[in-house]
Amino acid sequence: MARPAAAGAKAAPVKGAPTKGAPARPGQRPAQQGLVRPAPKAKVRKARLLVSKVDVWSVLKLAFLLSVALGIITVVAAVLLWLVFDVAGVFNQINSLVATVLGSTTGTAFDVKSYLSMGQVTSFAVIIAVVNVVLLSALSMISAFIYNLASGLVGGVSVTLTDD
Template identity: 60%
Template sequence: MRPAPRAKVRRARLVVSKVDTWSVLKLAFLLSVALGIITVVASLVLWLVLDLTGLFQGINELLSMLGGSAEGADIKKFLSLGNTALFSTLISVVNVILLSALSVLGAILYNIAASLIGGIGVTLTDD
């Protein structure tokens, strides 16, 4: 018995000549919000790990030894969990705005460049 003959692989060569800026904005916004959530959660987990390992206490002892003050310094007053969450949330919001705006700008620049040089060629195959 002979095996069935293999069909020819079809190939299509396409050119990405335009990118929809609205779609780029939606995707960039969604991905940057996900990155912002990851940033906030990671900073809070890092703060908890540093607190559980006693790093803040060690820094307080080092600062009181170097400063020579009797009452000592309290680094957790400045780097509290609330301040860390607030700072990472602010950074994430700014990151969402900047990434969304820069992605739209990149899409506009791609559309201008694609109109001048023809876009990016893509070859699709049928397996």
């Protein structure tokens, strides 16, 4: 049980409370100072660069990797599109439409899946992807070579980079 302080006696300071004249602990607001000033804005740094030459070999490598990724996307999209058409019954509707137009009621009906099977669609998509890889790689390499020739004449492209 705590004893009451005698009249006229000084009270003991509370542990952790700042004493007079001592600086406030971090995280506490000073009692007599005004509002905190906002931090000054940092200066924006700018760098002006001139792209005067592009390495043809690095452009070829990057274009090859990106075109391979595009080729993989092409093959996967073709397979998924074929599966969606098959599940949705598009091939069966085309078969019935062709049978109606031709007036064929005999047993030899037209079958779209025999012409557009999954294997044929996939192989066609792979062929398209390989051709795209070769063409995009070659075109990007030729474009880098032409850029190097043109930048030798006009000086290149000026780029300004800023630090926000």
